[in-house]
Amino acid sequence: MPQYKLTYFDLRGWAEPARQLFHLSHTPYDDVRVPMADSERSWEKLKDTTPFGQLPVLNVDGKFDIPQSAAICRYLARKFGYAGKDEQEEAWADAIVDQYKDFSVAFKTLIFAARAGKPQDELLKIRYEIFNPSRDAYFGILDGILKKNKSGYLVGDGLTWADLVIADNLHSLEKLKALDDDNEVHQNLKKYKEKIYSTPDLEDHIATRMDTEV
């Protein structure tokens, strides 16, 4: 069996769906978590050794590094049987994750502004003018796919890596109070997330993992 080493920070973030693919497939891996600073293994020392200067990075057999979370997940999903049942499903899973990545630009804008301590009026402007419109368009797409598909999954009739990526981001949005109790689409997506999170072989991991804000 190949030796896998997944390196990321001590967060769910961009590495969490890959971690979930290892758990789902019962594949051992080295879950390396790099401290941001003040340590022998600190990020400043490691950054220049990574292919694109960012984490996560998946190393396989000590021979090659794969950067970019979507490339890592797609690679593992193909190996472990979560990429989709045929080429069409694989393309659909890729498209859904690409759509999520478009939305994540607005998501990051809001998170980074909050972390930078921007004043409340600036944060509200970002929320109402950038984040909410992007979220609403993205949620409309997800809800439409789930209604049309009827299986409870985004692609075909089974779990794919796209479900892991989308459900984990919905979890972050819920923690950040970006899902409204009185909004039907938000509640549909919350139920969808709960279904994905209750997947056997994932429940234990979710119950015991370190649950960070994102």
Ligand SMILES: N[C@@H](CCC(=O)N[C@@H](CS)C(=O)NCC(=O)O)C(=O)O
């Ligand atoms: N598009 C990349 C984004 C990765 C990314 O933003 N990584 C951040 C942490 S969440 C990082 O490495 N930051 C440190 C840096 O850029 O120096 C992916 O999907 O993997």
